Amino acid sequence: LLAILTRCCCDVDMPLAYPTPTYSLYPVLAEIQCAPVAEVPFGNDYRLPKLLEKTGAGLTIVCNPNAPTGTFIAPEEIGELAKKLQGVLAVDEAYVDFAADHCLRLLKKHENVVILRTMSKGYSLAALRFGYALGSKRIIDMMIKVKDSYNVNAITQVAATTAIQDQEYFRENVGKIVRERGRLTAGLRDIGFEVRDSQANFVLARIGRPTAREVYEKLIEKKIFVRYFDMAGLQDKLRISVGTKEQNDILLEALRGIVRQEK
Amino acid sequence: LLAILTRCCCDVDMPLAYPTPTYSLYPVLAEIQCAPVAEVPFGNDYRLPKLLEKTGAGLTIVCNPNAPTGTFIAPEEIGELAKKLQGVLAVDEAYVDFAADHCLRLLKKHENVVILRTMSKGYSLAALRFGYALGSKRIIDMMIKVKDSYNVNAITQVAATTAIQDQEYFRENVGKIVRERGRLTAGLRDIGFEVRDSQANFVLARIGRPTAREVYEKLIEKKIFVRYFDMAGLQDKLRISVGTKEQNDILLEALRGIVRQEK
Numbered sequence: 001l002l003a004i005l006t007r008c009c010c011d012v013d014m015p016l017a018y019p020t021p022t023y024s025l026y027p028v029l030a031e032i033q034c035a036p037v038a039e040v041p042f043g044n045d046y047r048l049p050k051l052l053e054k055t056g057a058g059l060t061i062v063c064n065p066n067a068p069t070g071t072f073i074a075p076e077e078i079g080e081l082a083k084k085l086q087g088v089l090a091v092d093e094a095y096v097d098f099a100a101d102h103c104l105r106l107l108k109k110h111e112n113v114v115i116l117r118t119m120s121k122g123y124s125l126a127a128l129r130f131g132y133a134l135g136s137k138r139i140i141d142m143m144i145k146v147k148d149s150y151n152v153n154a155i156t157q158v159a160a161t162t163a164i165q166d167q168e169y170f171r172e173n174v175g176k177i178v179r180e181r182g183r184l185t186a187g188l189r190d191i192g193f194e195v196r197d198s199q200a201n202f203v204l205a206r207i208g209r210p211t212a213r214e215v216y217e218k219l220i221e222k223k224i225f226v227r228y229f230d231m232a233g234l235q236d237k238l239r240i241s242v243g244t245k246e247q248n249d250i251l252l253e254a255l256r257g258i259v260r261q262e263k
Numbered sequence: 264l265l266a267i268l269t270r271c272c273c274d275v276d277m278p279l280a281y282p283t284p285t286y287s288l289y290p291v292l293a294e295i296q297c298a299p300v301a302e303v304p305f306g307n308d309y310r311l312p313k314l315l316e317k318t319g320a321g322l323t324i325v326c327n328p329n330a331p332t333g334t335f336i337a338p339e340e341i342g343e344l345a346k347k348l349q350g351v352l353a354v355d356e357a358y359v360d361f362a363a364d365h366c367l368r369l370l371k372k373h374e375n376v377v378i379l380r381t382m383s384k385g386y387s388l389a390a391l392r393f394g395y396a397l398g399s400k401r402i403i404d405m406m407i408k409v410k411d412s413y414n415v416n417a418i419t420q421v422a423a424t425t426a427i428q429d430q431e432y433f434r435e436n437v438g439k440i441v442r443e444r445g446r447l448t449a450g451l452r453d454i455g456f457e458v459r460d461s462q463a464n465f466v467l468a469r470i471g472r473p474t475a476r477e478v479y480e481k482l483i484e485k486k487i488f489v490r491y492f493d494m495a496g497l498q499d500k501l502r503i504s505v506g507t508k509e510q511n512d513i514l515l516e517a518l519r520g521i522v523r524q525e526k
Contacts, residue, residue: 152392155391155418155419
């Protein structure tokens with residue numbers, strides 16, 4: 001869906017804009033479309049950077065909750081941005097299942113907003129590769145024009161429809177992650193990590209000594225895999241997916257050992 | 264897959280070439296990619312037009328068997344074309360399940376050939392939307408570079424793998440269509456249509472009086488739907504899908520009535 005949107009809205013003269021750090025696919029989409037990117041760094045508060053209004057982009061993407069920071073921008077703040085933009089504003093809600101709020105109400109007021117969702121996270125159906133877009137008729141019609149001629153196949157449509165109807169399973173599933181996210185966050189803080197409250201199914205944890213890279217490498221030795229991004233603003237942090245209770249306990253135990261060793 | 268190939272091979276300076284009449288999607292793909300088209304009309308024999316070698320196209324597509332003519336070009340003739348082209352030659356084998364031969368053996372000799380297939384026809388799995396490409400590492404690598412980041416979903420992969428392993432069902436299925444194609448062709452000729460032997464799951468039937476358009480419209484009144492293309496070389500012809508024995512009998516009966524009425 002993002003690829004389709006980029007194809008609709010961007011070209012050599014129409015940049016793709018987004019705040020950074022964020023999902024690493026966005027610049028790739030721009031490159032395929034031969035469009036320049038306008039990357040606007042977040043401040044320390046991870047609120048929408050003011051400059052994002054002024055890029056003249058054909059498409060602006062805000063990942064909310066954002067990856068890999070787990071931070072969430074209030075829908076009203078995103079609505080304010082939508083008003084100021086000439087181009088399309090895509091809110092990538094891939095992780096919204098784990099957040100306390102969402103941007104659906106913006107669709108009534110802002111014709112240039114499109115929301116992207118997936119069943120890969122809260123529904124635990126990553127292998128289904130099912131995503132969907134919600135937006136005004138104008139935007140959806142434009143996307144239909146340039147998308148491949150065929151739709152999601154029939155089996156996948158049935159599976160996705162069935163899954164979305166089972167809200168009880170969905171809530172239970174999300175509830176498990178949200179509870180463990182709280183426990184993992186508290187455990188990490190207890191060890192000495194600085195962890196911002198996350199609204200996603202991962203947390204971003206900052207550490208001074210040992211360095212994030214050292215911790216990352218020592219975890220690999222123990223066959224525990226977290227994400228380390230060697231990028232501006234992320235070199236002192238680890239992105240850690242919320243696992244099962246057992247997995248989180250193993251991780252916290254390992255981290256306790258690594259940090260104690262250092263002292 | 265054709266969209267991906269067009270994206271790889273064509274742009275404003277690199278046309279998309281194909282012989283006409285053929286599948287109506289090709290010019291649409293070119294338009295999305297902002298690439299010009301080089302349409303080279305078939306002669307009356309529906310063999311490869313000589314001019315197809317000289318278009319300077321980034322991508323040349325030959326639909327074989329061709330839609331909507333049902334005609335088939337010998338693989339060796341397509342190999343000769345591949346040798347002369349600078350760009351990529353895609354053989355769209357969407358209908359090859361119903362043909363007596365295919366182009367797979369060209370892949371060993373011609374690095375610029377890519378073959379596209381689907382499970383929508385001979386496997387009766389149109390709703391699965393499963394297509395695949397066969398070609399040299401060079402071409403497949405190039406396609407992987409610009410395709411969307413995710414693959415066909417897990418359920419569809421299992422379904423397609425299971426289907427392709429059941430060659431007995433496939434052969435039985437194709438056999439039914441091929442037998443009915445022969446009976447439909449004979450029946451249409453008997454009524455007065457001029458019908459070329461088809462290698463696809465449809466036939467192209469030519470008629471003088473009543474006109475093809477008149478026949479098409481009278482069939483609609485009887486709730487029988489065939490294809491009429493208001494395009495050069497096709498205005499005196501109808502494309503008729505091979506149905507079940509019962510469907511074909513109903514069609515032939517209806518056509519007999521329409522043609523008799525005219526006399």
